[in-house]
C-alpha cells in the first residue's frame with residue numbers, strides 16, 4: 251500500500267481555517283472579524299493574511315472595548331492593525347453606558363457579560379451578517395457541540411435546537427436580514443495547537459502573555475492583578491482594606507477584561523516554554539480535584555467570550 | 560533551561576479524524592474518557608522522559624465518563640443530542656473524535672459525525688453481541704464511506720475475558736459484514752477490551768494473553784489518515800477570486816488569484832488545467848499561500864492558483880487537470896439522509912450546495928427508502944427526519960461531480976431549505 255504525504259496537524263488546521271475564512275467571504279455579504287489583540291485573534295489575523303493576501307481582507311476588524319483592557323494589549327492591537335494596513339472599528343461599552351443601554355449595578359461589576367449589548371448595537375449599526383471569532387471547542391465541555399458556522403437569531407441569541415447540521419466541509423452561512431452567523435475558523439484547535447502555531451509562525455504577542463513579575467493580591471485563592479493602570483490613567487483593582495500586595499512571577503493565558511481574567515503562576519518567558527507548560531500542566535496535577543479546576547479555568551475563558559459568543 | 564522544540568513530543572504530527580458509535584451504555588463515554596486522560600499521561604511521560612512501561616495508569620478514583628459531558632442529563636431533558644467533538648494528542652498524532660449518540664432516532668447525528676471521519680470505532684457489548692444497532696451503525700459507516708472500521712468488543716471483564724465469546728462475536732460480525740458488502744470494501748479490525756479496566760486500550764494488561772493484535776491506541780496510531788492511501792483526481796473548487804486591481808502596485812495590477820482548497824489530488828506549477836463548467840484551458844503559472852510562493856500543493860491544502868491565461872472565473876467554478884475531468888451534470892442520483900423535522904416536499908424547490916457551488920433543485924423521484932435496521936428497500940412518497948433514501952434531483956445549474964464512492968468531496972452535497980435557510984438534507988452521489 252502506498253502511503254502518500256499528507257499535511258501535518260498544524261498545516262491541516264491552518265488549511266481548514268483558511269477554507270472557512272474564504273467561505274465566509276464567499277457566502278456572506280458584510281462580515282466582520284472580531285479582533286481583540288489576544289492570542290486567538292492574532293492567530294486568526296495571520297490566517298486571514300494567508301487566506302487573502304496579496305489582496306486586502308474582504309472584511310474590517312472590530313474590537314468591542316470594555317474600557318477595562320490592559321494597556322499593553324490595546325497598544326499591541328493598534329500596532330498590528332497599522333502594520334497590516336487594515337481597517338479597525340472600535341466600539342466601547344462606555345458608549346453604550348452613555349446611551350443607557352448598559353447599566354452597571356456597581357462600578358466594579360465585571361463588564362464582560364455586557365459586551366454582547368455593544369456588539370449587537372455595532373452589528374446593527376453596520377449591518378454585519380457574520381462575525382468571525384476565535385472560540386474553540388476545547389475551551390469548555392458545553393462548547394464541544396458548537397458549529398463552525400453558528401446561527402444567531404434577530405436578538406443575537408444562540409438556540410441549541412436551531413443549529414444547522416454541519417457535514418463534510420460544506421458550510422451553510424446563509425442568513426436573513428437581521429440574523430447573524432458567528433464563524434469560528436479555529437474551532438478544531440486546542441490551546442496547545444494555538445501555542446504551537448504561534449511558535450511556528452513566530453507570531454508576536456502582547457508582553458503580558460509571557461512570564462513577568464507583577465503586583466498581585468491573593469483573594470480567595472485567585473490571583474488578582476493589583477493596581478492596574480488603564481490607558482486613560484485610571485487605576486483599578488486596588489487592594490481592599492487588609493489586603494496585601496505581593497510580587498509574583500505570572501503570565502496570562504487569556505487577556506480579556508481585567509476584572510475577570512486572572513493570571514497563572516509561571517516562569518515561561520518564551521513561546522516554546524509555554525508550549526511545554528501547556529502540554530504538561532493539564533496532567534501533572536491529575537486527579538478529581540484537578541478536573542474541577544479545569545472546568546473553572548475553562549469557564550474563565552468562557553466568561554471572557556460570553557459577551558461575544 | 561527549558562526543553563523546547565527539540566522535544567519529540569512537540570513536533571508537528573499527523574492528524575486523524577475518527578468517530579465512535581455505540582448504543583447507550585456500551586461504554587462510549589468511558590472509552591473516550593480514557594483516551595483523553597491516558598493520552599495526556601503519555602504526552603507528559605514523553606516530555607518528562609519518565610519510563611511509563613511499568614506504571615499503572617491510576618484512574619480508579621475517577622469516573623472516566625465525567626471527562627466527556629453529561630449526555631445523560633440531556634437525554635433526560637429530551638434535548639436534541641448533537642455530535643460532540645473532542646481532541647487529544649499523543650505527541651505522534653493529533654486526534655479529532657466525533658462523538659455521536661447511537662440511538663435509532665439519531666441517524667442524522669451519526670451521518671454528520673461520519674462525514675468527516677476516516678475511521679469508526681463500533682462498540683459492541685461482549686455480553687450482548689451483534690445487535691440491530693451494530694448493524695445500523697455499520698451500514699451507516701459504510702454508506703458515508705469511512706474506510707477503516709474497528710469493531711471493539713467491550714466489557715470483556717463481564718464475560719471473564721473469554722476468548723470463545725469474543726471469537727463468536729467476530730464471526731457473527733463478519734457474516735453480517737459480508738452480507739452488506741462491507742467486508743470487501745472496507746478495512747475491518749477487531750479488538751477485545753474493557754474500557755472500564757483499561758484492558759487493550761492504552762496498556763495491554765494481562766487479562767487477555769490470547770489476544771496478540773494491537774491495542775486500541777496502537778490501532779489508532781497506525782491507521783492511515785484521510786487521503787493517504789491512493790492517488791486521487793485533482794479537484795479545486797474556486798471559493799474566492801482575488802483581484803486587488805485598485806492597488807497602485809504595478810505588479811499587482813493584473814493579479815488574478817483563484818483561491819480555494821485542494822479537495823483531492825495534487826497540483827504543481829506547469830500543470831495543464833481546465834476550468835469548469837466553461838471548459839477553458841490554461842496552465843498553472845504559480846501557487847501561493849498568502850504572499851509565499853510554493854511549487855506544488857498537497858491534498859487539503861488551502862492555496863491560491865495563478866493561471867497563465869486571463870480567464871474569467873468566479874466562485875463555484877472548479878479547476879481540474881485537463882486529462883482528468885469530473886462529470887458535469889444537471890441531474891443527480893444520490894443517497895440522501897433527511898436531517899430536518901420538516902419532511903421533504905417533492906413539490907418544493909431546494910438549494911443544493913456542492914463544493915463552493917449552489918444550484919436550485921427539485922426532486923424528480925424518490926426511488927426507495929432504506930430501513931436502516933433491516934436494510935430493506937421500501938417504496939415511499941416522503942422523507943422524514945432520519946430517513947435514508949435514494950433520490951433523483953433535477954438541477955437548475957450544472958454541477959461538476961464524481962461519485963461519492965470515488966471522491967468524498969466532490970460526491971457530497973447538502974440540501975438547504977430556501978425559506979428558513981436550514982440545512983435539511985445530506986446527499987451522497989451514486
Ligand SMILES: Nc1nc2c(ncn2[C@@H]2O[C@H](COP(=O)(O)OP(=O)(O)O)[C@@H](O)[C@H]2O)c(=O)[nH]1
Pocket residue numbers: 581582583584585586587588589590624713714715716717752753754755756
Ligand atoms: N464492567 C465494565 N463496565 C463498563 C465497561 N465500559 C463501560 N462500563 C460501564 O458501563 C456503563 C455505561 O458506560 P458509558 O461509558 O457511560 O456508556 P455510553 O452510554 O456508551 O457512553 C458505566 O457504568 C460504565 O462504568 C467495561 O469495559 N466493563
